[in-house]
Amino acid sequence: MGVRERKEREKEQRRQDILVSARAAFEKHGLQHTSMDRIASEAELAKGTLYIYYKNRNELLMALIAEDLERLLEQLEIVAKGRERADKKLLKAVTTFHTFSTQNDFLYRVMTHMDMGELLCAQDIGPSEAVIAFKQLNDRMLEILVKLVQEGVDTGLYKLDNPVRYVVLQLLFALKGTMVILRNRMVPPDWADMDAAKVMHDTAVLFIKGMTCPLTTKQQTTHTSKVPS
Known part of the structure; x- marks a missing residue:
């Protein structure tokens, strides 16, 4: 696997990990009270990193x-x-x-x-x-x-x-x-x-x-x- 393919796979895995964490946050805090800050915390990511993958909640x-x-x-x-x-x-x-x-x-x-x-x-x-x-x-x-x-x-x-x-x-x-x-x-x-x-x-x-x-x-x-x- 080349460097480019590995990076793409890692990026997709990170995207999936974010979705799992976001789902957990929405289920825990509710649809209206889940912010990007809470999702970033759940995913153990810097907020800036989260915005690279999704621009908003x-x-x-x-x-x-x-x-x-x-x-x-x-x-x-x-x-x-x-x-x-x-x-x-x-x-x-x-x-x-x-x-x-x-x-x-x-x-x-x-x-x-x-x-x-x-x-x-x-x-x-x-x-x-x-x-x-x-x-x-x-x-x-x-x-x-x-x-x-x-x-x-x-x-x-x-x-x-x-x-x-x-x-x-x-x-x-x-x-x-x-x-x-x-x-x-x-x-x-x-x-x-x-x-x-x-x-x-x-x-x-x-x-x-x-x-x-x-x-x-x-x-x-x-x-x-x-x-x-």
């Missing part, structure tokens, strides 16, 4: 979000390639999304507390690599869901009154709204201990049922199973 945030979306997409793509019926795959995709999010406290906080539009438009980020990566990954995730719903339309399982992409956005609005409500306990006291996974599942099932066509006698012999429940 918002860029670091975007890099971490993109890192998580990449891992989530790997799981969603496996679901999308499955041989199950379209509605079952869509429900499995929702379950995968929720399970991944709840097992990753950083991403869960981002989705339920942060204004992503404000973060993306922040003047101190600009069109950085992290922002570009996030947008590309977000588009890929949207396309996976669009294909799953389109598959249901093409096989006669779904009947939609709106464009597929619009319907997918409605589904995402419903799911994120559910997550925000449960995360912030915006429910009556008697419902405070609701099973979040079950609520997400039931929300997705209700949405899928709303898209599903009533089966004709001929279709009932072809589709041997009901809408997932």
